[in-house]
Amino acid sequence: MITPDSPSARRWPGLRDAAALAAALALCLSASGCSSLLGEGTAAGAGIAGASVAGALTDNAAVATGIGLGVQAGARAALQYSQRKIHAAAQDRIAMAAGPLAVDAVADWKTDHAVPLEPAEHGRVTVSREIGGKSLPCKEIVFSVDDDAKSSAFYIAAICRDGQTWKWASAEPATERWGSLQ
Incomplete structure (x- = not known):
């Protein structure tokens, strides 16, 4: 797991933002009042995290956009899968x-x-x-x-x-x- 102090985060500073967002999402999952935030914000948060990670890994805008969209689609699919299970x-x-x-x-x-x-x-x-x-x-x-x-x-x-x-x-x-x- 990437934490703000891990070697990967020090090598790629943009990963700190993604790790902070992931921690916020994990905290939100433990609070019952966050269901509307998860429903509306999962795709947006994942897109931001994906863009942050992509920006840290590449300078190519097309590749960064692809990574961000892929992370966003994956997060949306994971949330929908979880809702179907519920x-x-x-x-x-x-x-x-x-x-x-x-x-x-x-x-x-x-x-x-x-x-x-x-x-x-x-x-x-x-x-x-x-x-x-x-x-x-x-x-x-x-x-x-x-x-x-x-x-x-x-x-x-x-x-x-x-x-x-x-x-x-x-x-x-x-x-x-x-x-x-x-």
């Missing part, structure tokens, strides 16, 4: 809560994230009907995403049993996503 974990929590329920029964669900890229969420889930068959048991569910203002948003999805585990079975819609869980 959404899949939330879907698994909802499916886990709904799987053992009978039709019309209600259960609570919630998420807690090890890395707070998004706020923890919670709500209720109920099974509206059983679908599929004996060899493919599935359920249609209705769930809420509740906020602290005592209001809820409601959604419909499908879950299916995969061995002993219930898994999310709804395809991602082609239209606007429903909140932060899809």
Whole structure:
């Protein structure tokens, strides 16, 4: 890892800025209030860090621009991958809560994230009907995403049993996503 006092940073002074930015991003990841900063600032911060590193490594503007754009695209892809993993974990929590329920029964669900890229969420889930068959048991569910203002948003999805585990079975819609869980 490159630190401000490492030999690489002394050889290339521009790397100090990149190391400082990386440290700030790591600190931000540990604070739950930074999710909007990460969503909007990841690409910009990575572009700045990439340009700083590129400027320290080369005097060629085209190469420096390429390095900066590559770092920016990589950071954006990494953030999107992390968000997809968080959404899949939330879907698994909802499916886990709904799987053992009978039709019309209600259960609570919630998420807690090890890395707070998004706020923890919670709500209720109920099974509206059983679908599929004996060899493919599935359920249609209705769930809420509740906020602290005592209001809820409601959604419909499908879950299916995969061995002993219930898994999310709804395809991602082609239209606007429903909140932060899809």
